[in-house]
Amino acid sequence: MQLLSPSCIKELHLVMCDELEEVKIIHFEKQVVPSKFPNPQCCFNHLLSVRINGCNKLLNLNWLIHAPKLQYLRIEYCDFIEKVIEDERSEGSEIESGLSVFSRLIDLTLSNLPKLESIYEHPLPFPSLRRITVLGCPRLKKLPFDSSICMSKKLENINGPQKWWDGLEWNDQTLMHNLTHIFSNYREPEKC
Numbered sequence: 001m002q003l004l005s006p007s008c009i010k011e012l013h014l015v016m017c018d019e020l021e022e023v024k025i026i027h028f029e030k031q032v033v034p035s036k037f038p039n040p041q042c043c044f045n046h047l048l049s050v051r052i053n054g055c056n057k058l059l060n061l062n063w064l065i066h067a068p069k070l071q072y073l074r075i076e077y078c079d080f081i082e083k084v085i086e087d088e089r090s091e092g093s094e095i096e097s098g099l100s101v102f103s104r105l106i107d108l109t110l111s112n113l114p115k116l117e118s119i120y121e122h123p124l125p126f127p128s129l130r131r132i133t134v135l136g137c138p139r140l141k142k143l144p145f146d147s148s149i150c151m152s153k154k155l156e157n158i159n160g161p162q163k164w165w166d167g168l169e170w171n172d173q174t175l176m177h178n179l180t181h182i183f184s185n186y187r188e189p190e191k192c
Contacts, residue, residue, distance in 0.1 A: 008046060009044060009046065009047050010046050010047060010048050010049070011047075011048065011049045011050075012044075012047060012049070012050050012051070013050075013051045013052075013053075014051070014052050014053070014055055015051070015052075015053045015054060015055075016053065016054040016055075017054070017055045017058075018054070018055070018056055018057065019057060020055045020057060020058055021057045021058060021059070022058070022059070023058075023061070023063045024063070043066045043067075043068070044063075044066050044067040044070075045068065045069065046069060047067040047069065047070055048069060048070065048071045048072065049070075049071065049072040049073075050064070050067070050070060050072070050073050050074070051072075051074045051075075051076075052074070052075045052076070052078060053074075053075075053076045053077055053078075054076070054077045054078070055078050055081075056077075056078060056079040056080060057080060058078050058080065058081050059080055059081060059082055059083070059086075060081065060082065060083045060084065060085065060086040061075070061081075061084050061085065062085055062086055064084070064085060064101070064102075065085060065101050068101075068103070068104070069104050070102065070104060070105055071104050071105060071106045071107070071128070072105075072106060072107045073102075073105060073107070073108050073109070074107075074108075074109040074111075075109070075110055075111070075113060076109070076110075076111040076112055076113075077111070077112045077113075078113055079113075079114060079115065080115055081113050081115065081116055082115050082116060082117050082118070083116070083117060083118040083119075083120075083121075084110075084116075084118070084119045084120065085101065085119070085120045087118075087120070087121035087122070101120070101124060102120075102124055102126055102129070103125070103126075103127055103128065104128050105126060105128060105129055106128050106129065106130050106131070107129075107130060107131045107132075108129065108131070108132045108133070109132075109133045110132075110133070110134045110135070110137050110140065111133070111134075111135045111136055111137075112135065112136035112137075113136065113137045113140075114136065114137070114138065114139070115139060116137045116139060116140050117139045117140060117141070118140070118142065118144075119140075119143065119144045120144045121144070122144065123144055123145060123146035123147075123171075124144050124145070124146060125146055125148045125149070125152075126144075126145060126148075126149055126152075126155070127148070127152050127154070128152075128154060129149070129152075129154060129155050130154055130155060130156045130157070131155075131156060131157045131158075131159070132155075132157075132158050132159070133158075133159040133160065133186075134158075134159070134160040134164060135159075135160060135161065135186060137164070138164070140164070141167060141168060141169045142168065142169050142170075142171075143158075143168065145175060145179075147172065147174075147175060149175070149179070150175065150178040150179065155179070155182060156182060157182055157183075157184055158179060158182055158183045158184070159183075159184045159186050160183075160184075160185075160186055161185065161186050161187075162185040165183050165185070
C-alpha cells in the first residue's frame with residue numbers, strides 16, 4: 001500500500017470521528033515533529049480546505065500551523081474543542097517568525113462549539129480573510145484580529161447572533177467600531 005504524503009493533500013474532512021482526540025504530524029521514521037520546527041516534507045503544503053464535524057473529543061487543531069496555504073476552515077459540532085490553536089503548544093514566536101498561520105484564510109466558520117473560548121490568544125493579521133461566521137459558540141468572547149484587518153479592506157462579513165457580537169471583548173474599541181458595519185445578525189429560523 002502506498003502512503004500519501006501530507007504535502008499532497010488539498011482538502012481534508014474529518015467527520016464523525018468520535019474517538020479522535022488529537023492529530024499529530026509524524027516523520028516517516030515515526031518521530032513526532034516538534035511544532036516549533038516543522039519538517040517541510042511533513043507539512044500540509046497544499047492543504048486548502050479543512051472541515052471538522054462531530055469530532056467530540058478533539059480539544060484543539062494545533063496541527064493547522066503546518067497548513068500555510070489554508071483558505072477554508074469549517075469547524076462544527078465538536079463538543080469539547082476549547083481552542084482552535086492552543087497558545088501553550090504553539091508559542092507566539094512561531095507565528096511571528098513566519099509560519100503564516102491563517103495568512104491565506106478566506107472563510108472561517110465556527111458552529112455549535114459550546115466550549116470554544118479562543119481561535120488564538122494573540123492578534124493575527126488575517127490578510128486574506130473575507131468572511132467569518134460564528135454560531136453556537138457562547139464562550140468565544142474575543143476575535144484574534146489585529147488592527148491590520150481594517151486596513152486590508154478584504155473582510156466583507158462577520159456573521160453571528162447579535163447577542164454574541166454585543167458580548168465580544170475588544171482590546172481596541174476602535175477595531176470594534178470599524179468592524180461593526182460588516183457585522184450581520186444571524187437570526188435562527190422560526191419554528192412552525
